[in-house]
Amino acid sequence: MKLRKGKTKSILDASIDSALLAVEIYNKPRTTFRSEGFITMMIMAWTRLFHAHFNSTIGDKYYYKKKGTNRYDVVDGERKAWELATCIRKYGELPSSVEKNLEFFIKLRNKIEHRHIEKREVDTLIFGECQSLLFNYESQLINFFGGEYSINEALVYSLQFSQIRTNNQEKANKSALSSDLAEIVSFVEKYRNKLDDATYNSQEYSIKLIQIPKISNTNRADAAVEFVRWDSLSAEDRKAYEKLNVIIKDKTVKVEAANVGRLKSSEVVKRVNDALKKKAITQNLHVALYKLFKIRPKNGAEDPFDTNAEFCLYDEPHNDYVYQDAWVSFLVHFFQVSQLEPADLRLKERNGEVLNVEDYKM
Template identity: 75%
Template sequence: MDASIDSALLAVEVYNKPRTTFRSEGFINLMVMAWTRLFHAYFNATIGDRYYYKRKNGRYELVDGERKAWELSTCIKKYDELDKAVESNLNFFIKLRNKIAHRHIEKREVDTLIFGECQSLLFNYESLLIALFGEEYSINESLVYSLQFSQIRTKQQEAASRSALSKDLSDLVSFVEKYRNTLDEDTFNSLQYSVKLIQIPKISNTNRADAAVEFVRWDTLSAEDKEAYEQLTVIIKDKTVRVEAANVGRIKPKEVVRRVNERLQGKSITQPLHTALYKIFDVRPTKGAEDPFETNTQYCIYDEPHNDYVYQDAWVEFLVHFMQTSGLEPKDLREKARTGQTLKIHDYAH
C-alpha cells in the first residue's frame, strides 16, 4: 500500500514542478503504477496471491524470473465495481500511456488538453483508496494547490504553437479528441471522468482565515450562476462542441464502392479491392487491431456501437482520383496489400 501512495504523491510532485518538460508522461506512468499497486494491495488482502497469471499447467507465468501480476486493465475487469466514468477515465490513460511510451512530448498542449482527466484520475484514486482501506489513508491533507503564473498566452501565440505541433503530438491530440467523442454525455460530463473547474480569485475575504482561491464546480451551479460566470471576461472556459447526430454524411463500404464506380471511366473497383486500398493507404486498422480508433479521420471513422467503420466523402474523392491517375492495376494493388506494402496518401492526393 505504501508503494501505491508513494507513486501517487510522486506523480503529483512531477506534475506540479514548473520546469518539468515531461509532465504528462511522468504523471501518467506514475499514476498507472499507483492504481495498479492499489488493486494489488486490495487483491492481496481479499484473495491472497491469486492476482498472478498462471499457465494451463498451473505454473506461474514469469517475467525476468518474477511472477507476472495482473496489469491495470485486467485489475479493472477483475474488480468489476468501478463507476462507468471512473473506468472510462482509467481506460483513457491506459491507452494514452501506450501511445506516449515511445514519444517525448515537450509542449504544454497535451498538459492543458488533458488537465481535467488528470485531476479526475487523482481524485478517483484517493476515493477508491479510502473506500477500500479507510479514511486513515486519506492523503489530500498533505497536498496544496499548485501556484499558477498569471499571464495567458495570446491567440497569436496559441496559433503559432499549434502550427508547430509535431506529428507525434498531433497524433496524441487526435486520439484524445476521438476518445472523448466515443463517450456518452453522462460519462463525458461526469467529474469522475474529467474535472471541470472554474478558478475564481477572491477580491476580498470576509474572514482573513479564508482560502485565497475558491474553486467552483461547474456542474453544481444554477443556470443563473452559469450565465453570470459566462459574462465574466476574466474566465477562460474551453468549450467542447459535441455533435449529437451520429454518422451524418458517413458512408458504408458498399456505398463507397458504388459511388466510386459511378464516376470511374473504363475502370471499376470491387469490395475486395476496396479492402486492399484501405490497407495500402492505412486509413483504418485491420480487423481485431488493439486500438480500433486508430483511423485517418479525414477519410474513415470507427463506429463503436456497430463495431465497424464508416467513410467520409473525401475517401470517395481520393479513390476516384487515385484510380484515374496512378496507373496501378488492381492486381498490383492486391499484391501490395497481400505483402503488407503501403503508400503515402499525400503522394496521390490532388
C-alpha cells in the same frame, strides 16, 4: 483501519508514494515529460492500490495462471501479477465513469510509451482527466482502507506562469504540432467522442474547472483558491454555472461536426493548383497522394478515425473525410521540392510504397 507492518502495508505505501511522485512530476515547472511521467506513476499507483486490496481480501492470489493449468505464469523467476486492466475487471465494482477514466489512461500510456513529447499542449488538453485520475485514486484509497490514508493535505494547487493565451497563440501552437503529438491529440478526441454525455460530463471522468480570479476576499484569512461542491450550490448559482458551462464547453465532437475550416478533396485540388499556378494535381492523383503519405485509411476501413490529424479528419455524420489547410501547404511544398512526376507517384502507390511525411516538410 490502520494497517500493521506486513505485505499489504508495504504495497499500499508503495502505491501512495507512486501517487505523490506523480503529482511532484506534474507540478515541477521544468519537467519536459510531464504527461508521460504522471501517467506512468499513476498507473503504477492504481495497480499497487488494487494489489494491496486483493492481498488484504483474497490473499496472495492476484497473479496470472498458465492457460488450462493451476500453475502461475512466471517471468524472470517472479509470478506475473495482474495488470491494471485485469485488476479493474476482477474487482468489478468501480463506477462506469471511473472505469472510463482509467481505460483512457491505460490506452494513452500505450500510445505515448515510445514517443517523447516535449510540448505542453498535451498537458493542457488532458488536465481534466488527470485531475479526475488523482481524485478518483484518493477516493478509492479511502474506500479500501479508510480516511486515515487520505493524502489530500499533502497536495497544493500548482502555480501558473502564463496568462490567458490569445487566439493567435493558440493557432500558432496548433500549427506547430509534431506528427507524434497530432496522433496523441487525435486519440484523445476520438476517445472523448465515443463517450456518452453522462460519462463525459461526470467529475469522475474529467474535472472541468473555470479559473476566474477572485477580486477580493471578505475575510483576509480566506484561501485564495476555493473548490465548491456542485451539490452545495443553490439553484440560482447552478443556473449561473450552466450559462458559463455553455460558453466554455469544448467537447470536440460539437466543433468537428461544424467542419469549420475543413476542406473537401476537390477544394484541396483547387487550392494546390492555384498556389502552383498550374494543373499539378487531379482528384485521382490526390487519392494516390493520401495513400502514399498514409494520412487517412482506405474507404471501408475498420477504424475510419485512424487519420493523421494534422492533415485529415474523419467526418462521422457524413461518413467521409475532410482535410486541413496544413495538407494543402504540405502538398504545395512537396511539388515544389520533389522531383517525382505524377506517373512516378501513381506507380509508387500501385506498388504499395509509402512516403515519409517528415522527409518533405518545410
